[in-house]
Amino acid sequence: MKMLTQTCSRGLSNYHMISMAISLSHSTLCVPSFSFKKQCHRSFTISTPFSSLSSSALSSKKLCQKLQPVVSALEIGGVRIGKDDVVRDDPTNNVPDSIFSKLGLQLHRRDQHPIGILKNAIYNYFDANYSAKFVKFDDLCPIVSTKANFDDVLVPADHVSRSYNDTYYIDAQTVLRCHTSAHQAELLRRGNTHFLVTGDVYRRDSIDSTHYPVFHQMEGVRVFSPNEWEASGMDATTYAAEDLKKCLEGLARHLFGAVEMRWVDTYFPFTNPSFELEIYFQEKWLEVLGCGVMEQEILKRSGNLDKVAWAFGLGLERLAMVLFEIPDIRLFWSSDERFTSQFSKGQLGVKFKPFSKFPPCYKDMSFWISDSFTENNLCEIVRAVAGDLVEEVQLIDNFTNKKGMTSHCYRIAYRSMERSLTDEEINQLQGNVREEVQSKLNVVLR
Ligand code: PHE
Numbered sequence: 001m002k003m004l005t006q007t008c009s010r011g012l013s014n015y016h017m018i019s020m021a022i023s024l025s026h027s028t029l030c031v032p033s034f035s036f037k038k039q040c041h042r043s044f045t046i047s048t049p050f051s052s053l054s055s056s057a058l059s060s061k062k063l064c065q066k067l068q069p070v071v072s073a074l075e076i077g078g079v080r081i082g083k084d085d086v087v088r089d090d091p092t093n094n095v096p097d098s099i100f101s102k103l104g105l106q107l108h109r110r111d112q113h114p115i116g117i118l119k120n121a122i123y124n125y126f127d128a129n130y131s132a133k134f135v136k137f138d139d140l141c142p143i144v145s146t147k148a149n150f151d152d153v154l155v156p157a158d159h160v161s162r163s164y165n166d167t168y169y170i171d172a173q174t175v176l177r178c179h180t181s182a183h184q185a186e187l188l189r190r191g192n193t194h195f196l197v198t199g200d201v202y203r204r205d206s207i208d209s210t211h212y213p214v215f216h217q218m219e220g221v222r223v224f225s226p227n228e229w230e231a232s233g234m235d236a237t238t239y240a241a242e243d244l245k246k247c248l249e250g251l252a253r254h255l256f257g258a259v260e261m262r263w264v265d266t267y268f269p270f271t272n273p274s275f276e277l278e279i280y281f282q283e284k285w286l287e288v289l290g291c292g293v294m295e296q297e298i299l300k301r302s303g304n305l306d307k308v309a310w311a312f313g314l315g316l317e318r319l320a321m322v323l324f325e326i327p328d329i330r331l332f333w334s335s336d337e338r339f340t341s342q343f344s345k346g347q348l349g350v351k352f353k354p355f356s357k358f359p360p361c362y363k364d365m366s367f368w369i370s371d372s373f374t375e376n377n378l379c380e381i382v383r384a385v386a387g388d389l390v391e392e393v394q395l396i397d398n399f400t401n402k403k404g405m406t407s408h409c410y411r412i413a414y415r416s417m418e419r420s421l422t423d424e425e426i427n428q429l430q431g432n433v434r435e436e437v438q439s440k441l442n443v444v445l446r
Contacts, residue, residue, distance in 0.1 A: 036161060036179070036268050036290070085170075086143070092172045094164050096384050099176070099202060102214045107332060108198045109138055111345040114320045115216050115332060118255075119198050121348045122218060125254040126196060129247075134220070137183065138198040144182045146173050152185035153270040154295055165374050168202045168213075176202035180219035181270060181313055184294075188302035188309075193223040198316075204376040207383065207393040212329045216316040221294070222247075223309040236308035240293045241273060244310035248277055248291060255323060255348070270295055271311060281322055289314035325351045328417065330388045336418050360391060360415040361423075363430040367443040368405050377441060382412060385432045391415045407446065 087093065087100045110116040119138070126134045149155075150162055160166060161178060168176040177183075180197045187195055197219040205211050222243070229239035245263065252261055260280035264287075268274040271292025278285040291312030299307050317329055324343070326332070331339055331352075338355035375395065382390050390412060397409035412433065414426050438445050 036155070036159075036270075037266050037274075081143075086176075088170070090171070093170055094204075095168045095170060095176065096380060098383055098387065099168060099213060102200070102333070103142065103176075105333075106139075106200065108200065108216045108316065112340070112343055113332075114324050114326065114343055115316050117343060117345065117348055118316055118320050118323065119216075119218065120346065121255060122251065123196070125251050126220075129250065130194065134194045134196050134222075135192055136196045136198070137187070140183055140197060140199055142177050142200055142202065143170060143174060144177045146175055148186060149175050149177055149179070149182040152298070152301075153181050154297060155269045159269065165376050166204055168204060178203050179313060180217040181311070183219065184221060184270070184311060185298060185302055187221070188223070188299065188304060192221070194221070196220050204380060206375055207379045207390055209328045209330075209391065210318070210321065212317070212333075213380075213383070215329070217313050218316060219311065219313050220247075221309060221311045223299070223304060223307050226306055229308065237273070237293050240308045240310045241275075244291055244293070244312065245275070247310075248289065248312060252277065252279060252288070255319065266290065268292055270298060279322075286318070286322070288319055323349045327352075327354065328391070330391075331417060333388065334417060338418075356417070358416055358418075358420050360413045361421060361426045363412050363414065363426065364396070364409055365412065365430070365434060365437070366397070366407055366409040366446040367437065367441075368407050368446065370442045373408075373441060373443055378410065378437065381436045381440060382433055385436055386412075386414060386429045389414050389416055389421065389429065 081100075081103050083097075083100055086103060087095050087097060107113050107115040108119050111120065123136060126132075146162070149167075150159070155161060167178050170176070177199065179201055180199050183197045183199075187197070199217065200214055201217050202214055205213055224236070224240060224243075226236075229236045232239050234242070249261065252259060256279065262278050262280075262285065264276045264278055266274045266276050268290060272295055274290065274292035276287050277289050277291070279288050280286075289312050291310065294309040294311050296308075299305070299309055317332060320326060320332070321329065334340070336355075339352075342352055343350060375393075379393050382393055392411075392413040394411045394413070395408060396411045398406070400406045412430070414421060414429060434445060437443060
């Protein structure tokens with residue numbers, strides 16, 4: 001399931017086009033998973049600085065204190081986090097080893113990595129246009145309380161993003177942040193009025209070339225005082241919405257040059273009105289960010305009663321895939337020199353040259369599902385067995401027989417971006433996937 005894209009209907013009638021010419025390729029925003037646009041239903045997902053944590057997030061606070069980066073990890077731009085702190089054999093924990101291994105890698109803090117290069121280019125835009133007024137946070141701990149991740153930004157109790165199917169839980173009150181909005185309330189409480197938060201976010205999800213369970217977001221928040229909108233003659237909300245759109249249109253031009261864009265009305269629990277910005281790329285409209293005027297309740301609770309604010313959240317992988325023409329999201333995690341050596345500090349938009357295209361190998365598997373079956377659980381198992389050798393997991397057949405039993409057939413595409421895979425290796429992987437699926441998912445293989 002795509003995050004901001006596929007779910008939810010769009011208020012297409014309400015968008016307005018911003019004319020500008022050309023250039024740009026494709027993109028997708030909040031790459032993985034569920035959408036905050038959904039109004040509700042089903043169950044739940046994440047961030048905080050290592051140095052400053054939400055007072056409400058007591059258990060996550062303790063954890064993060066324990067998880068202070070150690071010097072050796074900092075040397076490689078990472079953070080050391082104890083595995084026992086994150087992965088536990090407990091029903092309230094659903095974090096697999098594969099996710100633990102990504103924690104603290106902090107691609108967004110590497111100046112020579114496409115994600116870090118993009119972050120710096122966005123910083124440059126804000127510094128140049130707002131006289132460096134935006135305070136930047138990029139080392140907030142991704143382990144946060146459910147309060148920070150959901151409650152503080154008004155995510156309803158029955159919202160899909162809260163489910164164990166969609167979010168990684170460390171325990172019932174602690175998650176890996178599923179969005180950088182998890183830091184909004186805390187930073188507002190601390191008196192910040194202009195800030196950018198960049199970080200890794202985590203979502204359980206399907207598998208394809210634009211979805212990965214860890215990706216990066218940048219959150220932006222700007223708070224206005226009454227004197228700012230009063231002089232304009234506009235009401236506070238209109239003033240903030242117009243300022244927000246102007247800011248983000250400018251950012252899109254800064255990153256992409258002349259590009260066709262449009263605004264689409266949408267829904268987020270934490271903003272009203274809410275919008276998405278779409279960019280025309282390779283003959284498709286692609287969502288690149290979600291944003292809106294912050295719900296007054298969030299401001300009120302943070303001691304900003306008479307203020308108005310805007311907020312946005314953008315997906316860095318999606319933008320970087322477009323800007324650098326990176327065809328598969330797994331590449332961001334590659335340490336293959338043929339990938340890493342192609343990017344350098346400050347070089348935005350250097351086009352990635354694929355170093356190889358090895359053939360994919362497809363394996364199908366069919367089983368009778370049970371009521372508890374979910375595609376995200378299947379994908380987690382496939383990733384646990386095959387890691388980044390799995391390119392896509394696709395439902396290709398789905399039927400229910402006369403007895404009411406439902407069968408699913410999934411096609412798994414295996415492909416390495418770095419080498420040819422042998423038949424033997426793939427058969428072994430597929431055999432292991434079948435065994436794990438049978439033993440863990442309560443399904444009957446056919
Ligand atoms: N947190 C939202 C998401 O991840 C994006 C967003 C941020 C939307 C801020 C509005 C305001 O989908």
